[in-house]
Amino acid sequence: MKTHxxxxxxxxxSLLFAALASANGCRLPHKGELTFPFSSLVSxxxxxxxxxxxxxxLGGEEAFMQLTRYLYRWYLDxxxxxxxxxxxxxxxxxxTLQTVADPQDNSRYLEAVFPAIGVVVTLKKTDYQIPxxxxxxxxxxxxxxxxxxxxxxxxxxxxxxxxMDIDTGALYKRLFQxxxxxxxxxxxxxxxxxxxxxxxxxxxxxxxxxxxxQQPATFFVAPVHKVSNEVWGFWxxxxxxxxxxxxxxxxxxxxWAHDSVNVQLYNAVEQTVVSHEERPxxxxxxxxxxxxxALYNCIVLGQKISLPPGQK
Amino acid sequence: xxxxxxxxxxxxEALPIQAAPEGMLLPANTPxxxxxxxxxxxxxxxxxxxxxxxxxxxATLRALLLVIDARRNRIPPGYTREEVAATSSTNIIDVxxxxxxxxxxxxxxxxxxxxxxxxxxVKARVARLQRIASQGEPxxxxxxxxxxxxxxxxxxxxxxxxxxLFASITHIPPRTVTGHAYAWMTDQEYYxxxxxxxxxxxxxxxxxxxxxxxxxxxxxxxxxxxxxxGAPLVTVPQ
Numbered sequence: 001m002k003t004h005x006x007x008x009x010x011x012x013x014s015l016l017f018a019a020l021a022s023a024n025g026c027r028l029p030h031k032g033e034l035t036f037p038f039s040s041l042v043s044x045x046x047x048x049x050x051x052x053x054x055x056x057x058l059g060g061e062e063a064f065m066q067l068t069r070y071l072y073r074w075y076l077d078x079x080x081x082x083x084x085x086x087x088x089x090x091x092x093x094x095x096t097l098q099t100v101a102d103p104q105d106n107s108r109y110l111e112a113v114f115p116a117i118g119v120v121v122t123l124k125k126t127d128y129q130i131p132x133x134x135x136x137x138x139x140x141x142x143x144x145x146x147x148x149x150x151x152x153x154x155x156x157x158x159x160x161x162x163x164m165d166i167d168t169g170a171l172y173k174r175l176f177q178x179x180x181x182x183x184x185x186x187x188x189x190x191x192x193x194x195x196x197x198x199x200x201x202x203x204x205x206x207x208x209x210x211x212x213x214q215q216p217a218t219f220f221v222a223p224v225h226k227v228s229n230e231v232w233g234f235w236x237x238x239x240x241x242x243x244x245x246x247x248x249x250x251x252x253x254x255x256w257a258h259d260s261v262n263v264q265l266y267n268a269v270e271q272t273v274v275s276h277e278e279r280p281x282x283x284x285x286x287x288x289x290x291x292x293x294a295l296y297n298c299i300v301l302g303q304k305i306s307l308p309p310g311q312k
Numbered sequence: 313x314x315x316x317x318x319x320x321x322x323x324x325e326a327l328p329i330q331a332a333p334e335g336m337l338l339p340a341n342t343p344x345x346x347x348x349x350x351x352x353x354x355x356x357x358x359x360x361x362x363x364x365x366x367x368x369x370x371a372t373l374r375a376l377l378l379v380i381d382a383r384r385n386r387i388p389p390g391y392t393r394e395e396v397a398a399t400s401s402t403n404i405i406d407v408x409x410x411x412x413x414x415x416x417x418x419x420x421x422x423x424x425x426x427x428x429x430x431x432x433x434v435k436a437r438v439a440r441l442q443r444i445a446s447q448g449e450p451x452x453x454x455x456x457x458x459x460x461x462x463x464x465x466x467x468x469x470x471x472x473x474x475x476x477l478f479a480s481i482t483h484i485p486p487r488t489v490t491g492h493a494y495a496w497m498t499d500q501e502y503y504x505x506x507x508x509x510x511x512x513x514x515x516x517x518x519x520x521x522x523x524x525x526x527x528x529x530x531x532x533x534x535x536x537x538x539x540x541x542g543a544p545l546v547t548v549p550q
Binding site: 128130132133137154200246255263264275276278280283284286289 | 361411501507
């Protein structure tokens with residue numbers, strides 16, 4: 001994805017100084033006084049004029065919480081909190097990305113960086129048409145397309161971003177209070193997931209365990225995070241993890257009508273390794289860490305359902 | 313190269329003949345048809361996760377093919393083909409299906425009779441894409457399918473895609489690298505090929521079509537030969 005930074009041409013800070021000076025008729029404010037919190041959790045760092053607009057574009061505090069809650073559930077570990085880079089502990093960096101898009105594709109992209117833990121998140125707000133399907137693909141918010149731990153100076157430069165301060169104390173408190181809050185798929189989405197999972201199980205030409213498709217299937221569905229636009233499921237008898245994803249919102253019925261969902265299957269027994277070093281270059285394996293996260297979300301926090309025998 | 317193509321045709325002629333739906337792609341039992349399906353399976357189409365644009369998906373198709381080409385023809389000094397491609401063969405079908413039961417390219421393997429085969433979900437997706445592409449006026453789906461088929465045909469006639477975006481990369485701090493890509497994976501944080509594979513960052517266009525491409529660390533000395541079977545795991549330095 002070819003990207004470059006789009007700089008907001010917001011009101012110059014000098015104009016703001018002038019306006020404030022004439023309004024109170026006495027003194028120019030110190031730099032630190034020019035921070036206008038636009039959220040109870042996030043405020044611009046050193047009066048950056050881009051920050052408020054970018055944070056609003058992301059979706060404000062609600063979207064920020066969705067993003068951090070998703071990272072908390074699916075990516076962060078104890079070591080992330082131990083290895084905070086102190087200079088960046090309270091910072092969030094944000095910028096828009098420009099891509100070379102198809103004609104009439106109005107999708108937008110944002111990149112959020114949590115420099116203290118070295119995490120970069122790319123988000124996309126889709127807005128394009130698929131003429132062959134007579135389908136408008138448009139999401140009502142940004143969805144995660146990529147998460148990477150790649151904040152080396154060669155790849156990420158602070159000056160390319162609007163910098164904001166996070167009230168980490170308040171954020172931790174909010175994450176802790178909501179750590180068990182779960183949103184499950186609604187009835188319509190659950191019906192689609194059940195049907196798709198049952199089809200996948202029935203199509204398995206080589207079931208990984210003694211479980212056969214004609215047997216009842218116990219299926220766990222992890223809580224959904226709108227910002228990720230993915231759903232994980234676990235078929236207990238087959239020890240298989242399912243990951244449902246798409247560029248179209250999973251809650252969009254048209255996605256299922258046109259069968260545009262990607263389903264990735266992972267055998268939690270055979271495809272698990274402690275480290276990728278065990279099988280360099282082999283992309284079938286995922287680590288026990290990731291399997292553990294998926295199982296925690298599916299079995300501990302998730303919803304247990306049954307797929308009828310032989311359902312296709 | 314034509315000689316090689318003829319040999320490859322012979323090697324998979326035992327496959328049952330099956331016409332591609334709507335006739336957009338060469339049959340899967342031809343080297344070009346099989347290769348095309350691998351490329352299509354790994355590149356996103358409109359509406360699918362990882363889709364950015366038609367041009368991005370076309371760049372993905374080219375980059376995927378160049379990985380296969382690198383595994384066949386550009387093993388860097390200090391590496392063996394077995395290390396990089398899990399096969400000593402340069403036959404394209406062998407490279408695609410390398411790894412035996414634990415096939416390296418997901419969904420592409422040799423069946424119990426040794427014939428190149430595809431997982432049912434791969435067949436289903438390719439059929440679905442062809443069905444969509446044949447609806448109404450040809451648009452992005454049809455163009456991407458046709459592009460993949462043309463790339464495969466050209467490649468098997470000795471014309472690999474050009475330019476190679478990753479050929480001239482020599483340094484990904486702090487590592488010196490070989491250039492060219494030798495692996496790709498779905499671009500998720502929890503995937504990494506390990507070993508001496510080096511992630512090509514976004515600024516060098518290492519992410520295409522929702523995939524992450526990897527080059528290799530440059531070796532100054534060849535890797536140690538694998539120990540003979542039964543050799544002790546731990547030895548005392550002399």
